Amino acid sequence: MHETETAYRVASGKLQMALEIGKLSAWDRNLETNVMVGTATFKASLGLPSDAELTYDRLENMFHPADLERVRQAISFGLRTRTPFNIDHRIIRPDGRIIRVQVQGGAVFEGDKPIRILGVVQDITEREKIKEEIHLAQKRQEFLLQLNDQLRSLADPDAIMEATAQSLGRFLKVDCAGYGEVDDTRGIILVEREWSKGVIGNEGRAYRLYDFLPTMMAELRQGRPIYVEDIRNDPRADKPEVQAAYSTINARSALAVPLLKDEKLTAILYMHSAEPRVWSTDDLALAEDVAERTWTAVEKARAEIGLRETDARFRLIAESLPALVWILNPRTELIYTNERWVTYSGLSPEEALGHSWMTAIHPDDMARMQEELVPVVTQHTPYTTEARYRSHEGVYRWHLIQGAPIHTPSGEFKGWVGTSVDIHDLKVTQDALRKSEEQLRLALQSAKMGDWIYDSATQLINLSDRAAEILGLPGGASITGEQLQSRVHPADLTRTSHVKQNAKAARIPYNVQYRIRRFNDDALVWIASQGNTSHAQDGTLVTSGIVQDINESKQVEERQQLLIRELHHRVKNTLATVQAIVGSTARTASSIDEFYQGFVGRIVSLARTHNLLTEDLWQKAALEDLIQTELGPYADEARNRIVFDGPHVELPSEAAVPIGMAIHELTTNAAKHGALSTFGGQVEVRWRVEPGEERPILHFAWTEHGGPRVSAPTRQGFGSRLLQRVLATQLQADVSMDFPEEGLRFTMTLPIPGAPPLFNPDQ
The missing domain is CATH 3.30.450.40 (GAF domain)
Structure with a gap:
C-alpha cells in the first residue's frame, strides 16, 4: 500500500510538472453534479479565485457566444462516439478580457453511462495573437x-x-x-x-x-x-x-x-x-x-x-528644323539624327549612326576639329565651329555646328545634342560682302569718307568708325540729330536744314557742305554730307548716307582764292613800290652809277622779302627772318657785330614788305655811313610784343654804336621817307629816328596787322 501511494505521488508530481511546463491546467467535471474541479492554475487561467465554486453551467456562461454551440457539438460528439475531443474557443473572463483556450478531454464510463469528463486546458491567447499578427x-x-x-x-x-x-x-x-x-x-x-x-x-x-x-x-x-x-x-x-x-x-x-x-x-x-x-x-x-x-x-x-511629351516635341522640332539635328553619346557616336541627315548623306538610317559624321566632314576641317574636340570630350563642354559636310552628291557645303552637353538630374554626363545648319550660301555671300566692304572701306578711306544710318526706332544716327573720326567722336558712336545740329556753324545752319528738308519732301538725295565744330577739340572744319531717305519693307523710313572731310580741300580752295586776291594786290603794290623807288632814287642820285647801285639794292631787298612771303604762299614772314636776311652777311661772331633779340613774330604780307624794306634801308645806311662801315662798329636790334586793346603791339628798336660820329642829315632821302612816311601811313606805326654822336637810334611801335589780341594778365 505504501508503495502504491508513493508511486501515485511520483506520478502526480510528474503530471503537475508536465502541466506547468506545457502551461496546461487539468480539470474534472462530474456529470451528475456538473461541479468542476481542477489544478490550481485552472481557475486562475479563467480569472477566478482559487476558492470559487465552479459549475459547468457557470463555465458555459463564460464562453464567447459565437463559440458556444460549436463547443457543445464537440463534447456531444465525443460522448456519443466515446472519442476524445479537441477544440479551441474564446472565454470572456470576469474582468472583460477575452482569452483563447485549447481544450482536450474525454469521458469516463461506467458501463454505457458517462459519469465524468476529464481533460486539460491551455491558454493559447498569445500564440493565436502571434499567428494572427503573422497572418496580417x-x-x-x-x-x-x-x-x-x-x-x-x-x-x-x-x-x-x-x-x-x-x-x-x-x-x-x-x-x-x-x-x-x-x-x-x-x-x-x-x-x-x-x-x-x-x-x-x-x-x-x-x-x-x-x-x-x-x-x-x-x-x-x-x-x-x-x-x-x-x-x-x-x-x-x-x-x-x-x-x-x-x-x-x-x-x-x-x-x-x-x-x-x-x-x-x-x-x-x-x-x-x-x-x-x-x-x-x-x-x-x-x-x-x-x-x-x-x-x-x-x-x-x-x-x-513629361519625358514622352518632351521627346515627341523634340522629334517634331528636329524633323521640322531646316538643319541637321543630332545626339552624340560620350564616345562621340551618333545615337540619333533626324531624317534630314539621312537624306543629305545618302546613307540608310542604320548607316547614318555611329561615326558616319566624321567621314563626311572635309579632311582639312576634320584635322582641325580633332584638336579642338580634345578638351570638349574630356571636359564635357559646349562646342561651336564651322565645317564642310560632303553630300551624297560629293559636294562640300559649309555648316555651322553647335553642340551642348547633356547631363541627367543627378549630374551624369550623357553626351551632346546639337545642330548643323547649312550656311554655305551665307558664307559665299559673306565672302563677297567682305570683299565689297573692304573695297568700300578703302574707297571711303582714300576719299576721307565715312558712312552713317539713321535708326528711326531709337532716333539715333549710327556712325561708322571713319564717320565718327571725322566728327571727333570715338569709333562706333551714335548721336542724335539735335546733337549734330548743335555743332553746325550758325552761318550754315539755315541753308543746311533747308537742303535736307527739301530733299526729304521730294524724296531725292541731298548733298550739302557746311562747317561743323568737332566734338573732341571744338575745331571748326568743313564737311560734305550726302544722304537719301527710302522706305523699308515694313513701311518705315530708312535714311543713310556718307560724310566726307573736305576741310583740307576747302583750305586749299580758300588759299587759292586768297593767293589770287593777294597776287592782284601785290602786283599793284609792287609796281607802285618800284615806281616810288625809281623816282626817289633818281632824285637823290648824283650819277648814273649811284642811281644804279641804289636802285638795284632796293629792288634786291624787295625781292628777298617777296621770297620769304612766297615760301609761305603769301601768308606770313617771320620778323627774325627779315632781320637775318639783311644783317646776316655782316655778322662776325668773334667781334659780336650783330646782336638781335626778341620773340618769334609772324608778320602778314602787308606788314612784312614795308618792314623788310625799312630794315634794308637801315642796313644799307649802316653799311655806307654808320656802324657797319668801320671795323669796330656794332648793330643791336631788339623787339618785344605787348598786349593791345585790339591787336598785339610790336616794339622795335635799332641801335648803332662804335661807328663814325653821327650828325643829323641835311636833306631827307628815300630811306628817311620810307621809314617815317610809309611805315606810319601803311601800318599806323609810331616811328622815331635819333642821331646821337655814338650812332643812329631808330624805334618803331605798331599794332601787328591780322593778329588776334593777346591775353593781358593786368586787365
Whole structure:
C-alpha cells in the first residue's frame, strides 16, 4: 500500500510538472453534479479565485457566444462516439478580457453511462495573437506586392491615385479613401480620385483642411498623422462647424497621413468610416507605406509623361528644323539624327549612326576639329565651329555646328545634342560682302569718307568708325540729330536744314557742305554730307548716307582764292613800290652809277622779302627772318657785330614788305655811313610784343654804336621817307629816328596787322 501511494505521488508530481511546463491546467467535471474541479492554475487561467465554486453551467456562461454551440457539438460528439475531443474557443473572463483556450478531454464510463469528463486546458491567447499578427503581416505584404504590380502597370497619375484609394480602402475595410495633393497657400487638398464603398469619384474635389480640425494643417505640416477614433467624443471637435464638416462626409472616424518632401507638405493619404474605429499602429504603418509608394508612382508617371511629351516635341522640332539635328553619346557616336541627315548623306538610317559624321566632314576641317574636340570630350563642354559636310552628291557645303552637353538630374554626363545648319550660301555671300566692304572701306578711306544710318526706332544716327573720326567722336558712336545740329556753324545752319528738308519732301538725295565744330577739340572744319531717305519693307523710313572731310580741300580752295586776291594786290603794290623807288632814287642820285647801285639794292631787298612771303604762299614772314636776311652777311661772331633779340613774330604780307624794306634801308645806311662801315662798329636790334586793346603791339628798336660820329642829315632821302612816311601811313606805326654822336637810334611801335589780341594778365 505504501508503495502504491508513493508511486501515485511520483506520478502526480510528474503530471503537475508536465502541466506547468506545457502551461496546461487539468480539470474534472462530474456529470451528475456538473461541479468542476481542477489544478490550481485552472481557475486562475479563467480569472477566478482559487476558492470559487465552479459549475459547468457557470463555465458555459463564460464562453464567447459565437463559440458556444460549436463547443457543445464537440463534447456531444465525443460522448456519443466515446472519442476524445479537441477544440479551441474564446472565454470572456470576469474582468472583460477575452482569452483563447485549447481544450482536450474525454469521458469516463461506467458501463454505457458517462459519469465524468476529464481533460486539460491551455491558454493559447498569445500564440493565436502571434499567428494572427503573422497572418496580417503576410496579408499586408501580399497587399503591397499586389499594389506595386498594379501601380507598375499604370501610366496615368489619376489612375494610380484611383487604384491606391480603392485597394487600401477595401483592404482596411473603411468607407472612404483618397489621395490628394496639398495647396498649402490656400489650405486645401485637391483630390482627383476618391474611393467610397467601391465607387470611384472621377471628378476632382477640393477639401478645406481647416474645416475638419483647427490644428489639422499645423500637425500635418510637422509630419504628424491625424487620428479621429470617434468624432463625437473627440475634444478637438467640440465646435459645431467641425461636427457639421464630418457629418457632411458621413464620417465618425478618420485617419490622415501627411507626405512631406523637402520639409514641405506635399500630399495626404486619408480614409474614414461611418462608425467609430480604433486605428492601430499597423493601420498607420500601412497607410504611410502606401502614401510613399503612391507619391513615387505618381511622380514617376508624371516624369515619364513629361519625358514622352518632351521627346515627341523634340522629334517634331528636329524633323521640322531646316538643319541637321543630332545626339552624340560620350564616345562621340551618333545615337540619333533626324531624317534630314539621312537624306543629305545618302546613307540608310542604320548607316547614318555611329561615326558616319566624321567621314563626311572635309579632311582639312576634320584635322582641325580633332584638336579642338580634345578638351570638349574630356571636359564635357559646349562646342561651336564651322565645317564642310560632303553630300551624297560629293559636294562640300559649309555648316555651322553647335553642340551642348547633356547631363541627367543627378549630374551624369550623357553626351551632346546639337545642330548643323547649312550656311554655305551665307558664307559665299559673306565672302563677297567682305570683299565689297573692304573695297568700300578703302574707297571711303582714300576719299576721307565715312558712312552713317539713321535708326528711326531709337532716333539715333549710327556712325561708322571713319564717320565718327571725322566728327571727333570715338569709333562706333551714335548721336542724335539735335546733337549734330548743335555743332553746325550758325552761318550754315539755315541753308543746311533747308537742303535736307527739301530733299526729304521730294524724296531725292541731298548733298550739302557746311562747317561743323568737332566734338573732341571744338575745331571748326568743313564737311560734305550726302544722304537719301527710302522706305523699308515694313513701311518705315530708312535714311543713310556718307560724310566726307573736305576741310583740307576747302583750305586749299580758300588759299587759292586768297593767293589770287593777294597776287592782284601785290602786283599793284609792287609796281607802285618800284615806281616810288625809281623816282626817289633818281632824285637823290648824283650819277648814273649811284642811281644804279641804289636802285638795284632796293629792288634786291624787295625781292628777298617777296621770297620769304612766297615760301609761305603769301601768308606770313617771320620778323627774325627779315632781320637775318639783311644783317646776316655782316655778322662776325668773334667781334659780336650783330646782336638781335626778341620773340618769334609772324608778320602778314602787308606788314612784312614795308618792314623788310625799312630794315634794308637801315642796313644799307649802316653799311655806307654808320656802324657797319668801320671795323669796330656794332648793330643791336631788339623787339618785344605787348598786349593791345585790339591787336598785339610790336616794339622795335635799332641801335648803332662804335661807328663814325653821327650828325643829323641835311636833306631827307628815300630811306628817311620810307621809314617815317610809309611805315606810319601803311601800318599806323609810331616811328622815331635819333642821331646821337655814338650812332643812329631808330624805334618803331605798331599794332601787328591780322593778329588776334593777346591775353593781358593786368586787365
